Amino acid sequence: MHRSSQANLFPPVPLADLLARAAMLSAPADATDLTRLRGLLFGRLRATGWVPSGDLRGRPPRLADSDEALLAALVRGDAAAFDALFDRHAARLNGYARRRLRLQPADAADAVQEAFLVLFQKAEAVLAHEPVNVPGFLFGTLRNKAARLLAARSRDAAVDPPDDRELSLDEGGLSALLQRETAERLASLLERACNPLEQEVVSMDLDDRDGPEIALALGITPNYVRQLRHRAFGKLREALAEEEPS
Structure with a gap:
């Protein structure tokens, strides 16, 4: 995961630890x-x-x-x-x-x-x-x-992947934006917007793990990984929009 130049002045803290800290707060x-x-x-x-x-x-x-x-x-x-x-x-x-x-x-x-x-x-x-x-x-x-x-x-649930027509064209841009965030900021966003399973999917996705790898790690289908990623990115986009000055 990329860090800002300011964040690199400090020892990196694992994202899992930062998510736990955000949960505590x-x-x-x-x-x-x-x-x-x-x-x-x-x-x-x-x-x-x-x-x-x-x-x-x-x-x-x-x-x-x-x-x-x-x-x-x-x-x-x-x-x-x-x-x-x-x-x-x-x-x-x-x-x-x-x-x-x-x-x-x-x-x-x-x-x-x-x-x-x-x-x-x-x-x-x-x-x-x-x-x-x-x-x-x-x-x-x-x-x-x-x-x-x-x-x-x-x-235990039959889960269909999101329709390609429903996928946002700027998900790639949002992923790049999230990768530029500090780990602390990303953990705060994930904790505020997403449930733990969505957090895991996004964390592994930003770590360049593909859908089948994430599915194997979590014991779910690749289609469900795709759906969780789409859902989580929508929530994160809304959380970021709420922070923008009106």
């Missing part, structure tokens, strides 16, 4: 069903072999309790650290899954649980990364799960 809090979700997640953690111990559950997190310290304590079995991490991030993850991604309640609950479970499973790698970014990892995992759910649903 746009996430509304939603406490719906969090008590039930907490219980399900605690049980699934125990099923992995994790044995809770340490302080009593429900201890309020102290201001000095960083995400890094809480994750390290969770790995050691600290049940209070589990509650503190959950209380700190679950409502916004749940809000993003239910309201921003419009997942069904069962799918949203599953996606939020998976985000925390993958965090636990990959805690060593997350803690070794500088800087430690627990919310970024959680939101990135949630986005990936949502994209897989949307792709799985599409595999």
Whole structure:
């Protein structure tokens, strides 16, 4: 992906990380069903072999309790650290899954649980990364799960490609324009305008991967890739138009 000369003054940040950051900033809090979700997640953690111990559950997190310290304590079995991490991030993850991604309640609950479970499973790698970014990892995992759910649903649907007469003649120009954007700006546009599956298609398209390659990576048909690209470019064009001074 091309960068502006100003952007090249700074170390590049992967687009996936920037999309996770954009998701974090746009996430509304939603406490719906969090008590039930907490219980399900605690049980699934125990099923992995994790044995809770340490302080009593429900201890309020102290201001000095960083995400890094809480994750390290969770790995050691600290049940209070589990509650503190959950209380700190679950409502916004749940809000993003239910309201921003419009997942069904069962799918949203599953996606939020998976985000925390993958965090636990990959805690060593997350803690070794500088800087430690627990919310970024959680939101990135949630986005990936949502994209897989949307792709799985599409595999069961008969999808026709857009008619060639409906394709905009300036999609090539829009693609070139997007490639000139900084990664930060592109991530913001994608997060605001497109769902996770559309974001994945556009990201891979701008990385010069063709339709069959994208279809294979996402487990969907090339026709559906074409439709998603067309739909996403339309949304991005509208988002850009809204920013133009009237």
